[in-house]
Amino acid sequence: MKHENSSSKLIVFLFSALLILSVSTNVYGEMHQDPNYEKWSKIALSALKKEYKDAEFTDYKYVGRQEVSEEEAKDVFRVRVNQNGESFTAQVDIVLNPKKNELITVKIVKMQE
Structure with missing residues (x-):
């Protein structure tokens, strides 16, 4: 059970990090597309x-x-x-x-x- 719990936490963490990185890149990129x-x-x-x-x-x-x-x-x-x-x-x-x-x-x- 502990292995499933840590795997779920890792997946949530990676997804969250990817989402934050994606949003910040889009916000910055809109101002400086060129x-x-x-x-x-x-x-x-x-x-x-x-x-x-x-x-x-x-x-x-x-x-x-x-x-x-x-x-x-x-x-x-x-x-x-x-x-x-x-x-x-x-x-x-x-x-x-x-x-x-x-x-x-x-x-x-x-x-x-």
């Missing part, structure tokens, strides 16, 4: 630093990816910009070719609040 997310994120932040020199950036958020066509996608980032006593949200649109992993354009828009 393995090049970090590359596009750095490009967005670099463009912001060039556009808004000497500004502080907070509340950095990856909004998501929009598939435009087979050869074009747009990653959208939003960042809070604090510059010269003014605070506003800027949106950075990174248009890229997902098949070639190439940058097409970068567009920064100051959001209306």
Whole structure:
């Protein structure tokens, strides 16, 4: 009887561990489906630093990816910009070719609040 009890506990433990691992991978994976997310994120932040020199950036958020066509996608980032006593949200649109992993354009828009 002891052998059956320990086998059942082991099966429950392994199933639980697999379930937890699966859920955590799915939650994290949804935010970063593109393995090049970090590359596009750095490009967005670099463009912001060039556009808004000497500004502080907070509340950095990856909004998501929009598939435009087979050869074009747009990653959208939003960042809070604090510059010269003014605070506003800027949106950075990174248009890229997902098949070639190439940058097409970068567009920064100051959001209306």
